[in-house]
Amino acid sequence: MPQSDSAHAPLIALEGVGKWYGSYHALKNVNLTVRKGEKIVLCGPSGSGKSTLIRCINHLEEIQEGSITVEGTRLTDSGRSIDAVRREVGMVFQSFNLFPHKTIMENCILAPMRVKGMEKAKAEAVARTYLERVRILDQADKYPAQLSGGQQQRAAIARALCMEPKAMLFDEPTSALDPEMVKEVLDTMIGLARDGMTMICVTHEMGFARQVADRVVFMASGEIIEEGEPEIFFRNPQHQRTRAFLGEILAHH
């Protein structure tokens, strides 16, 4: 079966990706492969293109150069390839983006029902599993506005998990949270990582990176400057810019 064949083939592969916003060159010749089960932490200064990169992976942004392949499907402008990729890849945003007019449960079952055509009862059962996993099952019937930031972000993670994606993209999932709530979200993500989820995570939580990342990727000015295992990356960064950046973050924490 091709499935088992590709177990060691990359789940996500970016090759020579170039992206422009108008005339602004936001991503420059980006190459990145993520194998199944790998956890990547993406870091870099503000404006370096981290968000752009992960948004390109599920086609929230179009690329102009190179190719992006997810589970063997090459992402083109065709609706079908976009659908296929989005079904395999879940995404969690900095600002949660829960739907305010739906309860947490309704947030979770919307896509399984509409996209996968799942029955309501089935979708709710799935949702309960994942809400349990992020430990907010007791909040299922509340509306987003009734939850704390940390609970909202965990609900957003559960919502993405309900589509049972093969990989998850996180864009600074803790940076809009009050300090007390950061930990509960990071713990949830660590749990996911332990269970073998493939993850690309933009974050500056270096403790998290040390604990779970297989590789840390450092971007600046739209390019990947350097990547490596966390221990090596943090102890002995190769590039001047990486050193400057790490110096700055560590000073703040």
Added chain:
Amino acid sequence: MPQSDSAHAPLIALEGVGKWYGSYHALKNVNLTVRKGEKIVLCGPSGSGKSTLIRCINHLEEIQEGSITVEGTRLTDSGRSIDAVRREVGMVFQSFNLFPHKTIMENCILAPMRVKGMEKAKAEAVARTYLERVRILDQADKYPAQLSGGQQQRAAIARALCMEPKAMLFDEPTSALDPEMVKEVLDTMIGLARDGMTMICVTHEMGFARQVADRVVFMASGEIIEEGEPEIFFRNPQHQRTRAFLGEILAHH
């Protein structure tokens, strides 16, 4: 002359002040005296009543119990006493509250002209003095939106100074600012303090408190829990709640 007699009498005196928002008891039996030239830093956890306290001093909020006296004028509901007090007391807000449709210069001359009946030329001369003092004279003809946060806050300070108040109230003047701009505003305030301005300042900038405060006042749940000279206050807080609070702030900084 009574003026010189009262040089050592309190400039601002609160006696047994009680304040309710509906049924919520926001200030409880607050007693505080501020002598001329004294600098008070007010701190305490969120919701403890710090803003409420200083807003009562210039009657942005009404009190229901006790009395507030400014320069011998007892603050009652009468328009005259409110006017007298507001003329003596300047206030600077967390969110600057500059008038967006007026230039910085126009912001500065409005009150001197309308309240004191000053001529335009005279008011502008006064404004120039204070804009110079907060070092944004070159921005006088710009609109607030064209200035950085730090510049806006300094403009707000200059605007208050143009009324030549005897005391200044600051409500977290730096907490809406980006970190780079905090220092320029604090420096301006330190300068004011050096020149002998009487000040009550709500802030969590403990460096500032150490440097300029004559007394630090700690509030919790609408009460003044403890007060003292900064060195003594920080080194050896008497109350459990003060210790807990200081522990928390210092951990963050």
Added chain:
Amino acid sequence: MASIGPNEIFFLLQGLKWTVALTLIGFIGGGVFGLLVALARTADHKLARRITAGYIAVFQGTPLLMQLFVVYYGVALIGLDIDAWLAVAIAFTLHASAFLGEIWRGGIQAVPKGQTEAAKALGLHYPSIMKDVILPQAFKIALPATIGFLVQLIKGTSLAAIVGFVELSRAGQIVSNQTFRPLTVFALVGLIYFLICWPLSLWGARQEARLQTASR
């Protein structure tokens, strides 16, 4: 039976003159009283707020046609013999002041509270707080809605026909009764209204867009 010639067109334009005059009367009168309504509606005085709220509810809850009628004849009925012009001016002023008052109340309340507080802390009094600080900002916020109402008012003047004003619509009706071509005449009348209202609407939309980019 006449056809639609230069005479008829000229007659319509004569009507247009009254349309414009009525609009101006309503807008100016309504503007002045609307300001008072807006101020009373946002005042600290509870009774003032209540009364203006009732006033607004009545004028926004009944057709302009009825308002014109009730004012025009009601005033006469209580024994005041007033000129038609004055009656219409009063009716449009009452109508427009309720709408503009409500629009500007929204504008006043949309100005951040900190602005009033800062002004009070500087020692400014109510008239100066309003005139120098709040109203200039409130008008800017309310400009698109104000222009929207102006368009509404232009169209609304057609109802002044009930008290005998030969403004554009009524002129159209008269011409249509002489020429017996209501369709053509009303198309023409519609076109004239459109040519006056559309530029205003576009201007309003532009102001709104500008306001939105400014607040971003």
Added chain:
Amino acid sequence: MAYNLDFSVVIDRLPELLIACAATIGLAIAGMALATVIGVLGVIARRSTIKPLRAAVIAFVEIIRNTPFLVQIFFVFFALPQIGLRLNPTATAIIALALNGGAYAIEIIRGGVDAIPKGQVEAGLALGLHKAQIFRHIILKPALRTVYPSLTSQFIMLTLTTSVCTSIAAFELTSVAQKIEADTFRSFEVYFSITLLYLVISGLMMGVFGLISRLSFNYPVK
């Protein structure tokens, strides 16, 4: 003044007036319902990728908003028969009200849709939902909630506009009032009374709008 107010003619014909009130409310509700549908469909069309469709919606909105309702209803009544579409006065009134209210509704609802944070759409896309599903399940309800106050005050105006439908002989409150006035020449009494009736009708409408809002937008927001 020699004139003596005598409301007995109004009281005598109260049953007729109340039926007319019901007719006015009926016209208003039908007009509002269709206007809402036109509003939503119009917004969808305005957001479509088909340029002529967008242009048509814009033209429709501008023409309706910048001409008096009287002219519009005349057209529906007298011009449509020329292309073979003959509608009775009540149907004409409803259609004219719906078109008029719909044009305003398009503009109002569009504002609400534009105010939906981009992140909501992106979250929908990331979950694999399609554009239509996102509009239907994610955008529509919060957008309607945001604009509900403007939409309902527009609908109150629509209710009052039904009075103009008397021009094409539709049966509603103003036409009955005019009939009673013509029969009896008791102008003051009749017009005072129906002004009051309109006030009651619009008050009722506002009450119902409040109720609808409480029932259908019952989710909390920050």
Added chain:
Amino acid sequence: ASLADAKARGKVIIGIQGDNAPWGFVNSSGVQDGLDADIGKAFAESLGLKAEFVPLAVANRIPALMTGKVDVLFATMGMTAERAKTIQYSKPYAGNVLSVYGPKDKKIGSYADLAGIKVGVPKSSAMDTALTAGAGSTASILRFDDDAANIQALLSGQVEAIGGNQFYGDRLDAAAKGKYEAKFDLTTLYNGAGTRPGEKDWNEAINTFLDKIKANGELKTIYAKWMKRDVPPFPEQLPDIPFTVK
């Protein structure tokens, strides 16, 4: 204002319809014209006064009279008993032959033939009153703002018949030659001048004036000019419609 007041100010203020040719209307030059205007002018002259016209709509002619905005109404007012309870009519000065008009190929010979069909009338007009009385319960009567809309409704097929006055024939012919005809006459309705109830001075002055122009042929001239026909015979009295103040 009383007659004496009017004499003091030198003019009679006359309410007239603004858009009902050929009775009373504002012509394209913005001047009052028509049968009512000519009679009004003659009335003012007979008193040695000037006439000032106030153009009114159907909806506001009564209020204008009642609130004293006009002294008298020559405003194409059909005389009915019900209306006579509110205003004081003078003796009749014009007659209005009202008929039902419809397509030539449709058989309409009486009220009975109107059952179940749509019939248009100008709102508050004499045709309205007559048709409502005759077929109000069987036909569906649509009331339009004015003659133009009423005729347009027939032309566009929105109604199958209309109630009209003696001028409708020409107008229908002009719009669609040979397609429509008068079907049957409804009634002859008489127009009288209106004054405020109880005001004897005006009522008497008008009646005196009307008697005079009926006798000296002046009415005949005016009538011929606008109505293009002879003055009809007027009844001495109408049931429940007093011509004079009691």
